[in-house]
Amino acid sequence: DGGITQSPKYLFRKEGQNVTLSCEQNLNHDAMYWYRQDPGQGLRLIYYSQIVNDFQKGDIAEGYSVSREKKESFPLTVTSAQKNPTAFYLCASSGLGGAEAFFGQGTRLTVV
Amino acid sequence: GENVEQHPSTLSVQEGDSAVIKCTYSDSASNYFPWYKQELGKRPQLIIDIRSNVGEKKDQRIAVTLNKTAKHFSLHITETQPEDSAVYFCAASNSGGSNYKLTFGKGTLLTVNP
Numbered sequence: 001d002g003g004i005t006q007s008p009k010y011l012f013r014k015e016g017q018n019v020t021l022s023c024e025q026n027l028n029h030d031a032m033y034w035y036r037q038d039p040g041q042g043l044r045l046i047y048y049s050q051i052v053n054d055f056q057k058g059d060i061a062e063g064y065s066v067s068r069e070k071k072e073s074f075p076l077t078v079t080s081a082q083k084n085p086t087a088f089y090l091c092a093s094s095g096l097g098g099a100e101a102f103f104g105q106g107t108r109l110t111v112v
Numbered sequence: 113g114e115n116v117e118q119h120p121s122t123l124s125v126q127e128g129d130s131a132v133i134k135c136t137y138s139d140s141a142s143n144y145f146p147w148y149k150q151e152l153g154k155r156p157q158l159i160i161d162i163r164s165n166v167g168e169k170k171d172q173r174i175a176v177t178l179n180k181t182a183k184h185f186s187l188h189i190t191e192t193q194p195e196d197s198a199v200y201f202c203a204a205s206n207s208g209g210s211n212y213k214l215t216f217g218k219g220t221l222l223t224v225n226p
Contacts, residue, residue, distance in 0.1 A: 031212060031213075033213065035216070040121070040218065040219075041218060042201060042216050042217055042218035042219045043156070043201060043216040043219075044216075045213060045215065045216075048213050050212060056213075058213070090155065090156070092214075094214075096212055097212065100146065100158045100161070101146070101158070103155040103156050103157070104155060105154075105155050106155060
């Protein structure tokens with residue numbers, strides 16, 4: 001079954017802790033993205049990657065880090081430097097050059 | 113970088129009426145404009161897209177128009193049904209650029225009243 005999978009669906013974190021959100025795709029897509037979704041804010045781009053071992057900051061990268069060691073995987077780490085991490089996080093992937101982006105089911109992160 | 117503005121933020125219509133959502137973009141190099149629908153608790157999914165070499169595209173009850181000169185594009189839904197109720201996002205990108213990414217608008221919550 002092809003697609004893009006995020007895990008876990010719900011995640012709770014204590015203040016001061018780093019946490020890593022998983023994103024895996026088997027669509028053979030070159031590009032992968034992380035978005036943050038807050039009510040009334042739309043989808044804001046955190047990081048994106050077009051090729052293995054390379055990635056770029058999006059509009060709200062502060063307090064986040066990523067890696068792209070494999071084409072299929074693009075994990076996002078929410079660090080303790082992120083001041084307001086509670087949000088819904090969406091991962092997406094696409095081909096390059098104006099192709100449809102497919103989204104994962106999202107991870108809802110709550111800081112407790 | 114690209115900036116996408118979307119209006120209105122909320123839209124309420126009666127079943128059977130038409131709905132129109134408008135977006136503007138800032139980067140004249142953008143040439144790919146998709147629209148996504150996100151139902152409550154679900155992931156966004158592509159419903160229609162348009163490229164800068166065409167001015168209009170239709171798919172059954174939905175259509176998208178593009179005005180490159182004015183840098184705006186719109187989603188039109190005719191004969192709305194309750195199942196059209198969702199959040200709709202527009203997006204823009206430069207498909208030929210070396211730094212390909214999708215920039216989204218803030219979304220429109222569409223409510224179709226039976």
